[in-house]
Amino acid sequence: MKVTVYVRRRPDIADPQGTTVGRALRDLGFETVEKVRINRTIELDIGGTDPAVIEADVRTMCERLLANPVMEDFEVVVGE
Amino acid sequence: MKAAVVVFPGTNCEQDVVYALASLGVKAEMVWHRRTDLSEFTGVVLPGGFAHGDYLRTGAIARFSPIMSEVERLAGLGVPVLGICNGFQILCEAGLLPGVLTQNAGLRFICRPVHLQVTSTDSILTRAARVGQVLELPLNSYEGNYAADPVTFADMERDGRIVLQYSDPTGRVTEQANPNGSLENTAGITNRAGNVAGLMPHPERAIEDVLGSSDGRVLMESFAMSMRGAHA
Numbered sequence: 001m002k003v004t005v006y007v008r009r010r011p012d013i014a015d016p017q018g019t020t021v022g023r024a025l026r027d028l029g030f031e032t033v034e035k036v037r038i039n040r041t042i043e044l045d046i047g048g049t050d051p052a053v054i055e056a057d058v059r060t061m062c063e064r065l066l067a068n069p070v071m072e073d074f075e076v077v078v079g080e
Numbered sequence: 081m082k083a084a085v086v087v088f089p090g091t092n093c094e095q096d097v098v099y100a101l102a103s104l105g106v107k108a109e110m111v112w113h114r115r116t117d118l119s120e121f122t123g124v125v126l127p128g129g130f131a132h133g134d135y136l137r138t139g140a141i142a143r144f145s146p147i148m149s150e151v152e153r154l155a156g157l158g159v160p161v162l163g164i165c166n167g168f169q170i171l172c173e174a175g176l177l178p179g180v181l182t183q184n185a186g187l188r189f190i191c192r193p194v195h196l197q198v199t200s201t202d203s204i205l206t207r208a209a210r211v212g213q214v215l216e217l218p219l220n221s222y223e224g225n226y227a228a229d230p231v232t233f234a235d236m237e238r239d240g241r242i243v244l245q246y247s248d249p250t251g252r253v254t255e256q257a258n259p260n261g262s263l264e265n266t267a268g269i270t271n272r273a274g275n276v277a278g279l280m281p282h283p284e285r286a287i288e289d290v291l292g293s294s295d296g297r298v299l300m301e302s303f304a305m306s307m308r309g310a311h312a
Contacts, residue, residue: 012229013180013182013227014182014185014225014227014261016182016183016184016185016186016187016225016261017183017187020187065136065140065141065144066136068137068140068173068180070172070178070179070180070227070228070229071180071182071227
């Protein structure tokens with residue numbers, strides 16, 4: 001089953017990459033750009049059929065390795 | 081008395097750490113990250129580099145290397161554990177030190193000497209130094225921007241757990257002297273017990289005048305002193 005994990009930097013943690021890209025976009029003339037945050041998408045193929053079990057597993061993976069709770073939040077989406 | 085210098089795939093400062101400790105009369109041995117028993121060692125150093133390619137986040141994979149449960153065990157026993165640069169990032173990921181190191185403000189890899197002020201001497205990293213002492217050490221990192229949540233950081237400040245801060249050459253801790261955006265110019269910290277410490281600059285590369293600075297010696301000597309007083 002396909003699972004997508006979105007790992008996002010928490011709002012109170014600075015994102016120098018997003019800030020720099022935002023500035024570059026404004027320099028290119030896209031003056032309406034107010035804020036840019038650059039986040040991470042992780043796509044997994046997981047064996048098994050029970051979406052609840054798979055989601056629970058992936059949430060544990062996020063807590064242990066895929067995200068750092070000190071600076072990141074995560075969201076798990078199970079299914080195509 | 082012997083220090084373990086942990087080598088992960090991608091570590092690249094292990095030889096310098098062994099050399100620096102040897103020059104202070106401390107026996108140091110490189111140990112591979114798959115090793116699981118460090119009971120013969122009375123100190124541990126996690127050196128700089130790019131452990132496991134820094135994939136995912138710096139230190140994120142290294143934190144689960146087999147050796148890390150043993151490092152955690154020794155840290156719990158009070159054995160001195162020092163993380164330099166990438167080693168500092170690994171200790172933060174492992175939860176042995178609070179906070180996180182993220183990309184430099186300005187998004188540039190920084191490779192130049194910086195000045196630091198010793199803020200507290202209550203750690204294995206600074207016990208031989210004096211408060212207010214200014215050191216010049218090389219900084220060599222892209223992810224050296226220290227961040228922590230406000231509650232944690234306030235606790236750390238209150239307990240004197242910020243041990244080194246980026247400063248100007250006269251020891252003034254100013255925004256201009258902050259090379260990478262670190263919270264309150266934080267360059268080095270310690271845990272509550274004072275036996276685990278980490279810093280972004282490289283003291284092991286500044287131990288002889290011929291290297292441009294010998295200011296790192298007092299920090300490496302602090303670690304050596306702590307090892308002499310530690311029980312494994």
